[in-house]
Amino acid sequence: MFGKKRPTPQIDKDQLELIENAQKRIRQKKGLYIHFVIFLLGAVFLIIANTVLGIGKEVTFFGKEWFLYAILAWSFFFVYHLITVFVTHKFMGKAWEKEQLEKLVAKQQVRIEALKSTLDKEEKLIVKSEVFKSEQKVKEAISTGNQELTVIVAAAENDAIGKGNKLIWHLSDDLKRFKSLTNGHHIIMGRKTFESFPKPLPNRTHVVITRQTDYKAPEGVILVNSLEEAIEASKSDVQPYIIGGGEIYKQAMAVADKIELTRVHESFDADTFFPEVDTSIWKETAHKFHNKDDKHDYEFTFLTYERK
Known part of the structure; x- marks a missing residue:
């Protein structure tokens, strides 16, 4: 009816994180596809520039034509992008980060418990020492007074x-x-x-x-x-x-x-x-x-x- 606001759909924190992560993966894959297309076009351009147009035909490095090194460098960046999207993300993604964090927290908790145990023992020793000193003083007071x-x-x-x-x-x-x-x-x-x-x-x-x-x-x-x-x-x-x-x-x-x-x-x-x-x-x-x-x-x- 008029004047009544439509309820705004609520997305909880976990769902929002999943959506953002999915969007990030889509952008990564889209970037990889574009990189692949640019890689193919760039490689074709380098081959045509060298073999057909003869650009830099006389330029060589270690007995090899320059465009070969250019294609290798181009290939390196493509492979790096490929590994980042499909390999690194899989083994070092959110799940991996969470697992590492849990391991660190567990180690810290063990250290905290060990420290607490040490402090408890020291506190008990201090208390016993104080009681012992007090008893010794009382005994001295008794012995000196016969x-x-x-x-x-x-x-x-x-x-x-x-x-x-x-x-x-x-x-x-x-x-x-x-x-x-x-x-x-x-x-x-x-x-x-x-x-x-x-x-x-x-x-x-x-x-x-x-x-x-x-x-x-x-x-x-x-x-x-x-x-x-x-x-x-x-x-x-x-x-x-x-x-x-x-x-x-x-x-x-x-x-x-x-x-x-x-x-x-x-x-x-x-x-x-x-x-x-x-x-x-x-x-x-x-x-x-x-x-x-x-x-x-x-x-x-x-x-x-x-x-x-």
């Missing part, structure tokens, strides 16, 4: 120790044991563990590890940035205790001398866990079982481990 660094923890059978920054159970005798062991000592902890207390525990020096530079704590609480610094801050205490949380426990297991573990004989849903005690490194030196009763909802065992 300390016995002790980890104290209550963990379930599945190594659960807490959820939502809170204890999962309430065991009266375990709390009494914790108080008895840590009384009068430095207790080292992470910021979240410290914040789980309503207030600082009496008769103990709190050493809190935090990355927050502007963290505010009550008077008497020592703030540090690492476990190494925490041990250094506790050097006046012959037996400082590490009381959590999960990440601090992981770091401490590499340098602690003793573990005071309350093993709760039940499994719990948790978001914080204690590292597995490797019995090839730790030797059990004390064991005391406690039954369930009206003050304790679960059976548990007091265990002491010392480094072999």
Whole structure:
């Protein structure tokens, strides 16, 4: 109808490339045909010019008449054109270019993967080296201070120790044991563990590890940035205790001398866990079982481990 535009036919990129390539081939073949016609006409003209008209009859090169070299040169350009259109295009055309490109891309991809693998290995070695250096510094801090660094923890059978920054159970005798062991000592902890207390525990020096530079704590609480610094801050205490949380426990297991573990004989849903005690490194030196009763909802065992 009037005023309605006819839709313009759309040609996608691949189709357009095929059409352009076909047009290019047609031009090449047309050029070859013209070259062939010109070659024949030129050759005939050269022969007539030399034999009939006698042009340049006296001109020779290496004992041969000049027009023979002219025909050979003419033939060379014709053969070159012929090879370009039918041979070179076939073996070194679009398909050949694409194949070569894919080979180059594949080689580059192999090199990239090899480089990534090398970088990953180097990164892991660097991380291991940094961890090793940190552990060595902590060990030096302990040895120079003549300390016995002790980890104290209550963990379930599945190594659960807490959820939502809170204890999962309430065991009266375990709390009494914790108080008895840590009384009068430095207790080292992470910021979240410290914040789980309503207030600082009496008769103990709190050493809190935090990355927050502007963290505010009550008077008497020592703030540090690492476990190494925490041990250094506790050097006046012959037996400082590490009381959590999960990440601090992981770091401490590499340098602690003793573990005071309350093993709760039940499994719990948790978001914080204690590292597995490797019995090839730790030797059990004390064991005391406690039954369930009206003050304790679960059976548990007091265990002491010392480094072999």
